Amino acid sequence: MASTKALFQTFNCENLTLPNRTVMAPMTRGFSPDNIPGEDVAAYYRRRAENEVGLIVTEGTGINHPASVSGASIPVFHGEAALKGWENVVKEVHSVGGKIVPQLWHVGMTRSKGDLPNEEALPVGPSGLSLDGEKVTEPLSEEEVGQLVEAYAQAAADAKRIGFDGIELHGAHGYLIDQFFWEQTNKRTDRYGGDLVGRTRFAVEIIEACRREVGPDFPIIFRFSQWKMNDFKAKLATTPDELERFLQPLVEAGVDIFHCSTRRFWEPEFEGSDLNLAGWTKKLTGKPVISVGSVGLDGEFTSFAGAETTSLDGLIEKVENEEFDLVAIGRSLLMDPEWVKKVHDGRENDLLAFDKESLKKLT
Template sequence: MNDSSSPIDVAPLFEPIAIRGLALANRIVMAPMTRNFSPGGVPGEDVAAYYRRRAEGGTGLLITEGVGIDHPAALGDAGLGESNLPHLHGEAALAGWRRVVDAVHAAGGRIVPQLWHQGVMREPGTGPHPEAGSLRPSGLWGPAGRMTSIDPAYAERVQAPTRPMSEGEIQDVIDAYARSARHAREAGFDGIAIHGAHGYLIDTFLWDETNHRTDAWGGDRRARARFAAEVVRAIRREAGESLPIFFRFSQWKQQDFKARLAATPQELEEVLGPIADAGVDVFDGSARYFDRAEFEGSPLNLSGWARKLTGKLAMAIGGIGLDRGFYDSKRDGRAGGSDNVALLMRRFERGEFDLVAVGRALLNEPRWTEKLRHGHALPAFDEQRMKELY
């Protein structure tokens, strides 16, 4: 939005919404973004200040960067050079997250952690527990030679098949999600977000390229959704009835940008239905561009279809305030600002989704939400400024 154009009515984005026991002042959400600023897995005062600045800027809800669950194979190098990733277990880390939550609450914001298990993307021998193996539903990392921005040297190191996860290992991970949900509730978080996308562990149970199991954890789409559903049920038991659960899913994977969980709305309902029934409140359909139709014959984007098919709330994401998706700009080194608020509002006002997740634009400008609300010019994307304000 710029000062020379006709004003765009963004007031609908600033209507409050209640999700179970969580009351949000507006519909703008800070999307989860990996940061690597937590040495030893422990978020410090700088992390608390980072989230506080976005809450002070008027953003209704903050979803943290991916936070490792209480499992030894949850975190490591996943081909992106990760280090200093935060986790949600242990006295020091939980104390750090309490400081983060307190800082956000003091600024009038709300915050939920995104629980994360890297699964097949974690390179064995890395992370806080290098002795932990690679957890893969069927021992498969993913198909080789697909469209991806992953470092070829990393891919070569991890693509060899391993053994499938055992029943005991599957239950251990489900239990670890439950423990981390309990830790989140005890730390004062306002809900729970689950990373079920982008080729990480939960997503590899959903994806037919990586789940070839013939037991109760594999089969058709509904059967492949069982692991995700059991994770959601375990989290709901620990979170109680008042904390909402957000679930991120995607068609594309880091292993294959053109991958699809579903080619039709009916197939998508088969994937999401069991997960919705398990207790999800909001589906976060991670797409590279929010303004793209997901299936032929309808303008609905991925989140819009999740809402239509499940009856749950939905959150849109993908390039809001930018002209390039994250992996596209990573690949060609370019990312510019984009005045796409008018496109966003057209979709929002026809009821396609309920929440709007903003990523790098909020890194670039912590007060992006406030500027949007008051009709101020939104700054052009500046990668150096983003790094300085990170």
């Protein structure tokens, strides 16, 4: 294995200092009964922090809206009990010197009618369309859009109040914010629709509202993707120029770090350049970026089958070339809390292959 020195340089940005360049990717676990994270969730995150993960991004956690999540064991980020649970998570992670941000989430139209925890709550989206373009519910009114913006802002304020080190807004994978970005699910003709820049308006208002609540020095990370849960080949931007037009309003609204979600970090985003989505985002915005996608494994997450370990040399080369600043690790860290420490110690042969059985428990 090539020298991992580049992965273990400190990182500094907007009042966020990390001991190295590793990030625990957000992964839905569904081990929070009644939507409240308990002691086992806190211990799960703590184990990664005490094994040298630079920054933890929590699993997606629902904002204060009745249709924000679909499931009674997915955590939420509102109400006294859930926030107390998250406060305990922060305490445990900080007690071993870790840094952690919550991923603030609304699933939008990926929710099915009748889903728990609020069976009566209908799924909501910009145009009431499923990811396949089928009409399911009525479009959100402008008043309802405003209420959603405020729910994100309240979650950001609560995150700062209970001690988190920043927030991540989930704007990827075909969930609510991304449904506003994507032409297939956003057919609006008001200020929240239109062309690619017009479709960023909802996200811009969320970022601005969160920034008002948390002040200028609290890090806001924004996660976005080209691909959607139902369409791995979907593209918001087909050229670097389009990507720049899409990103600029988000930069101006106040994003500090972009988390650029791809399925395979080594794949170029556009023809004619080896840069991946994170690499292009950094080049076009000048902002720090997180790259992600099958780090350390030879199989994609989408099938959730097993995957073998693979060389980190290509990843390290991209970090050395400063194509991206931070590296998010998903399944490898889900499987093995000690993954980062093993890499740091040069114990490549001790890294564990991914076994889908690991999805069934918090380890």
